[in-house]
Amino acid sequence: MNDQPQDIRQTLVKQGVQAVSPEPNKIGPATPYDFDGKNLTAYGGLLPVGTLLEKLGFQQLVEETLKVKRQTRVMPAYRFILAMVLACYVGFSRLHHLRFLQREPMLTGILGVLRLPPQCTFWRFLASLHGSVAGQLLEVQRRLRQRVWEAAKVRLSAVVLDTDTTVHTLFGSQMGARKSYNPKNKGKKSFQPIPTFLAETKEYIAGELRNGDRPTGKQIAAHLQRVFAAVPTMVKTLLARADSGFYCWDAVEAYESVKCGFIIVARKTARLVDELKAAEWQRSPRTDADGQCEFWYQPDGWGKAYRFLALRYEKEAKAAAAETAEQYQLFETSKYIYRVFVTDMAGPVHELVAFYNQRAAAENPIKEANNDAGLAAHPSGRWMMNCNWFQIAMLAYNLNCWLQLFNREEGGEAGSMRHTTLATARLRFLFLAAKIWRHAGRVGISYSDHYEDQGLFHRLMHRVRAIAPGGDGFLPVLQTELT
Numbered sequence: 040m041n042d043q044p045q046d047i048r049q050t051l052v053k054q055g056v057q058a059v060s061p062e063p064n065k066i067g068p069a070t071p072y073d074f075d076g077k078n079l080t081a082y083g084g085l086l087p088v089g090t091l092l093e094k095l096g097f098q099q100l101v102e103e104t105l106k107v108k109r110q111t112r113v114m115p116a117y118r119f120i121l122a123m124v125l126a127c128y129v130g131f132s133r134l135h136h137l138r139f140l141q142r143e144p145m146l147t148g149i150l151g152v153l154r155l156p157p158q159c160t161f162w163r164f165l166a167s168l169h170g171s172v173a174g175q176l177l178e179v180q181r182r183l184r185q186r187v188w189e190a191a192k193v194r195l196s197a198v199v200l201d202t203d204t205t206v207h208t209l210f211g212s213q214m215g216a217r218k219s220y221n222p223k224n225k226g227k228k229s230f231q232p233i234p235t236f237l238a239e240t241k242e243y244i245a246g247e248l249r250n251g252d253r254p255t256g257k258q259i260a261a262h263l264q265r266v267f268a269a270v271p272t273m274v275k276t277l278l279a280r281a282d283s284g285f286y287c288w289d290a291v292e293a294y295e296s297v298k299c300g301f302i303i304v305a306r307k308t309a310r311l312v313d314e315l316k317a318a319e320w321q322r323s324p325r326t327d328a329d330g331q332c333e334f335w336y337q338p339d340g341w342g343k344a345y346r347f348l349a350l351r352y353e354k355e356a357k358a359a360a361a362e363t364a365e366q367y368q369l370f371e372t373s374k375y376i377y378r379v380f381v382t383d384m385a386g387p388v389h390e391l392v393a394f395y396n397q398r399a400a401a402e403n404p405i406k407e408a409n410n411d412a413g414l415a416a417h418p419s420g421r422w423m424m425n426c427n428w429f430q431i432a433m434l435a436y437n438l439n440c441w442l443q444l445f446n447r448e449e450g451g452e453a454g455s456m457r458h459t460t461l462a463t464a465r466l467r468f469l470f471l472a473a474k475i476w477r478h479a480g481r482v483g484i485s486y487s488d489h490y491e492d493q494g495l496f497h498r499l500m501h502r503v504r505a506i507a508p509g510g511d512g513f514l515p516v517l518q519t520e521l522t
Contacts, residue, residue: 080145082129083473083486084465087499088438089149091445092121094506095186095513097179104175104182109167113156119164120176120431122150127435130465132413134161144475148482162418170423176430177245180437181269184242188271190506191444192515194522195453197276199238200266200299201401204231204254204284207415214422217251230417232429233259235266236404238280238397239453242440243408245269248429256289263293276300278384280398286381288341295383302395305347305379307370311336315349315377325389328378329353333388336381345381348388352376403460404436411461412436439464446499450519467492468499 092098098117107116114122125146126137140146141155187193207230208223209216216228233254234246245265249258270277277299281290283306294301305311314336323331328350337344354376370377382391408414414432417425439461447456459467474485490496505516 078144078475078477080143080473080475081470082143082145083471083484084469085125085129085145085149086484087442087468087496087503088125088128090500091438091442091503091506094503095183095190096508097121097183100179100182104179105172106175107168107172109164111164113160114150114152116164118150118152119161122146122155123161123165123428123431124435124438125149127413127432128438128461129469130411132416132432134158134165134418137161145473148475165418165424165427166421168423168427170426173247173426173430176427176434177265177269180243180430180434183441184269184437185271186513187441187444188273189512190514190516191441191447192517192520193240193271193444194273194520195239195271196274196522197278198270198274200235200244200270200277200279201238201398202233202235202263202266202279202281202285203401203405204233204249204282205405205409206231207409207417209417211420213417213420213425215248215250215425219251219253221251230425232414233262234405234408234433235262236401238400240440240444240456241404241458243404243433243437246429246433248426254284256287259285259287260289260293263290267293267297267299280395280401282398288338291341291345291381300382300384302380302382302384302391304395305381308338310339311347311379312372314347315351315372315379318349320351323350323389326350326392331388345383348380348382348391350378350388350392352378403458407460407462408433408436411465436461442468442499444521445502445516446495447517447521449517451521453521456521468496 098121101117101120105116105120109116111119122137123134126132126140129140129146131137131140135158137155137158141157143155147154188195206221206223208221209228209230213228213230215230218226218228219231221227221229229251230248231251231254232246232248235244236242237244245262245268247262247265254262267277277297279294279299279301281301281303283304286303286306290303291301314334315332318332318334320330320332323329330351331349332351333346333348335344336347352375354371354374370379378392380391380395384391384394386394412432412435414429414436416428416432418428419425439459442464443456443459471486471490473487476483476485486493486496502516507514
């Protein structure tokens with residue numbers, strides 16, 4: 040009699056991926072390659088951008104606000120604007136760069152076309168836009184910002200406005216170019232745009248392209264009125280910081296017209312120097328200065344006297360400070376170097392000076408817009424084209440800020456929210472290799488399973504897909520408010 044079991048027990052074979060030991064991909068000089076891959080994209084991160092714009096009604100806003108008389112055939116005017124905005128967001132800041140995106144499946148899929156028209160078509164469309172389109176694009180951004188704040192549950196009751204000028208050196212024959220203030224390229228023609236940013240969210244509020252001449256008081260006041268009109272309605276308190284280029288009665292009058300607290304760097308005049316010499320100086324242990332003072336003074340042409348704050352540095356002890364005079368906007372006499380501010384705000388001298396010093400962060404958004412969003416890449420010698428391109432580039436810059444508002448952590452405050460530059464956001468969230476597939480009438484996108492920020496991407500897509508109108512605005516998609 041045989042007692043052996045009929046089924047011979049053998050070692051079980053491991054199932055699944057663990058059965059195969061991982062091996063690295065060996066790529067060398069002899070590795071074969073081809074160009075047979077279809078519907079592959081390097082810009083898979085455009086999906087949240089396209090979703091955000093569609094959910095916020097960007098097409099409707101453009102069609103209602105922009106007055107474009109040119110009858111386009113290959114694409115509607117809205118798609119031309121969207122294509123240029125997305126091209127700037129991706130990093131192609133010149134019109135002739137659009138040929139590299141001509142058949143990009145992600146971009147053409149968002150636009151709903153098989154391929155982009157050639158560069159000359161975009162150039163003719165941009166040249167056909169009237170100068171008033173720049174202001175209309177600002178209105179589109181204002182309405183988009185209001186919708187973003189409602190949907191992202193941004194409830195900032197007080198904001199700080201940082202206004203500054205930047206210099207764009209020109210090397211061609213552009214209209215409006217002037218030989219004016221240009222410290223890095225002295226004697227060369229330039230533009231001097233005036234942008235204003237929100238210190239809390241780094242958003243671009245308003246601005247315009249200007250020629251190289253120094254702005255007049257009326258031009259500064261007109262710019263500030265546009266800024267005030269672009270601030271979201273939930274903001275109740277305004278504070279402003281500006282450099283010595285805005286030291287004029289027109290700017291002060293514009294700030295006071297909306298009860299906006301301000302602190303502005305003063306420019307050197309003979310009367311102001313006399314006031315500094317006659318002032319009562321005290322030690323300044325809470326600043327980097329040797330002395331501080333404050334006094335009331337009414338400059339020539341101003342309607343009334345205002346509070347002036349001053350810091351004093353001894354030349355012998357602070358010889359190094361003279362090297363940074365341009366950065367800190369100092370002016371000097373035979374014995375001292377001064378920093379002087381005019382303000383209508385209450386508080387100790389050291390606190391107001393520290394508040395103004397935070398304005399240095401405004402240089403970062405300007406640098407980001409110039410280098411990453413294509414703000415300084417003026418496409419033409421025509422003034423109107425460059426003015427309209429200025430607003431298109433700044434709209435691409437704002438897209439990055441708005442996406443960060445939707446992808447913020449719950450329960451965070453505006454002061455703790457870190458700003459991710461457009462260049463970094465491209466590397467983390469935009470340049471994602473993906474494959475666009477189509478099956479049974481459905482279109483989908485497949486990303487790499489090695490993408491490390493899958494959680495952030497899922498969260499962002501969940502929130503932007505949940506954007507929906509409700510009542511008089513948009514329903515919030517986050518649980519906590521940003522205050």
